[in-house]
Amino acid sequence: xxxxxxxxxxxxxxxxxxxxxxxxxxxxxxxxxxxxxxxxxxxxxxxxxxxxxxxxxxxxxxxxxxxxxxxxxxxxxxxxxxxxxxxxxxxxxxxxxxxxxxxxxxxxxxxxxxxxxxxxxxxxxxxxxxxxxxxxxxxxxxxxxxxxxxxxxxxxxxx
Numbered sequence: 001x002x003x004x005x006x007x008x009x010x011x012x013x014x015x016x017x018x019x020x021x022x023x024x025x026x027x028x029x030x031x032x033x034x035x036x037x038x039x040x041x042x043x044x045x046x047x048x049x050x051x052x053x054x055x056x057x058x059x060x061x062x063x064x065x066x067x068x069x070x071x072x073x074x075x076x077x078x079x080x081x082x083x084x085x086x087x088x089x090x091x092x093x094x095x096x097x098x099x100x101x102x103x104x105x106x107x108x109x110x111x112x113x114x115x116x117x118x119x120x121x122x123x124x125x126x127x128x129x130x131x132x133x134x135x136x137x138x139x140x141x142x143x144x145x146x147x148x149x150x151x152x153x154x155x156x157x158x159x
Contacts, residue, residue: 003123005127005130006124007122008121009120010119010139010142011120012146014115014116014153015115015150016153018109018116020156021116021118022079022109025107028044031047032057034145034151035057037144037148039061040059041060041061042057042059042069043059044056044057049077051074052093054073055074055091056071071087071091073085081108085104086103087102087103088102088104088125102125103123104123105123107120115154118150120146
């Protein structure tokens, strides 16, 4: 259930099959291509799409100096349907206090006549954390990376 006081959402239909989107979420070389808004470059240090697996990324604005972007853990992994991860616990299973806010993100993929119904729900601990995340550009950031994800999978040549 979505709570508008605590949650932020992104929803769109991506004109590609769920399996292709799933691969973009679970294969490091594909994930790195869309996970941060351009021109930022992503480096994937760990991507273990299994319950308890790590999700660790770094980013760089100059392509040389990389800083920590995400150190999270997957909570739920339902093949081709759902991924849930949180940065409130880091990839070594230690409680974390991530900046700028802690969150739990749920990504769902559902069949759609035009491809895949792609939904993101990002849950926050408090209304102030939710509001802070929105003020920091949640919709621009998650919107642009969702567009980059869509561009990648919609234009991908199937081999």
